Amino acid sequence: MGRAPCCDKANVKKGPWSPEEDAKLKSHIEKHGTSGNWISLPQRIGLRRCGKSCRLRWLNYLRPNIRHGGFTEEEDAVICSLYMAIGSRWSIIAAQLPGRTDNDIKNYWNTRLKKKLLGNARKDHQQRSRQNPPAAKVSKQVPTIPELSASPPFSYLPDIRAEDYYPSALPSLPIGMPPHLESFQTYDSDKMSSQIINSFAMGTYSVPMNAWIDAGETIPGLQSMASLNDYGGKYMLSSCNNSSCTDTSNTSWSDITSIVNNSPVMPELGVPQQQEADQAILQMGFIPDNDFMCFRPV
DNA sequence: AAGCCTGCCAACCGCCCTGGA
DNA sequence: TTCCAGGGCGGTTGGCAGGCT
Secondary structure, eight states, X not given: OOOOOSSOGGGSOOSSOOHHHHHHHHHHHHHHOOTTOTTTHHHHHTOOSOHHHHHHHIIIIISTTOOOSOOOHHHHHHHHHHHHHHOSOHHHHXXXXXXXXXXXXXXXXXXXXXXXXXXXXXXXXXXXXXXXXXXXXXXXXXXXXXGGGSSOSOTTOHHIIIIIIOOTTSOOOOOOOOOOGGGTTTOOGGGHHHHHHHHHHHHHTEEEHHHHHHOTTHHHHHHHHHHHXXXXXXXXXXXXXXXXXXXXXXXXHHHHHXXXXXXXXXXXOSOOOHHXXXXXXXXXXXXXXXXXXXXEEX
C-alpha cells in the first residue's frame, strides 16, 4: 500500500500563484501564523492549494526579508565553499546567507555558479599548464595501487575532476566533511579560482600540489578537518599522479604541518609567486600540475 | 518574421525524518 | 516500540522570456 497523499490532488490548484492567492496566504499568516499545521491551512483560509504548496510559497517568496537575485561575490564564495565541503545541502547553505532561500541558492548554483566555477577552474588550469609544462618525473619508486583507479571523488563535478585537476588514481573517501567556513571567508574575490581549488581539495582530502603550496588558508582548514573528524588523528600522506600513489608515511597532524612548514614557501602563508611554489614542490620531489598530496585516514 | 534553442526560476514530486499518540 | 501525519528537503520539471539563426 502506498503512502496516503497529503491532500486531495484532484481538487487542488497547481501552477503559478495569483496575486489574490498570495495576498490571502500572506495576510493570514501575518495575522495568525500557520497554527502549526500547513496541511489544514489552505482549507481554513479557502485556498484550493496543497498545504505543502502553501508552505513553499510562503518560505520561498512571501515571507518578509526575502532577497531574490543579485548574488554578491561574497555570497558566491560562501556557496562555493560550502558546496565543496558538504555538497548539495541547500538548506544548510541557505542558513548561512540571510534572506536567501534554499530554492534560490539551488537554482543559482545549477544555472550560473556551477558554470562560473567550471569556467574559472579550466581557465586557471590552462594558464598554469602553459606556464609550467609538465617536467620530467623526478626519479622515485611509485608502486601502483590498482584499486584507487575506481570511483574517483566528487562525482558531482566530473568535468573538473576528469579534465583539470584530479587524476583517476585518486582515492575516493566516503566520509562526511565538516564545514570549515573560517578558512575561506578572507579570500580576495579576484582569486576566485584559487579559492575554489582549495575548498575542492579540502573536501576530498587531496590537494593539487600547486594549490597546496599556494594558499596558507588551506592549513587551518585541514587542521579543522583533522580535529573535527574522529580518525584517531592518524593520516596517510601520499603523493599521487595519473597512474599511481606512493604512501610516504602514516602520519599525524603534527607530521603534516611539519612537512608543510618545512617548505621554503609556506612560512609566508600569503600568496607566494607560482614559480617559487613550483620550485619548492620540485625540491620536495613532486611534480607541479601532475602530483597530488592525499590525506587518508588510517 | 518565424522557429528553435537556451537560460532561468517557480513550483511540484516524492522520499526521508521527526515527534506525538 | 510502533505507527503515522506533517514537515523538511533535494531533485526535477515545465513554462516563460530572450537570443539566435
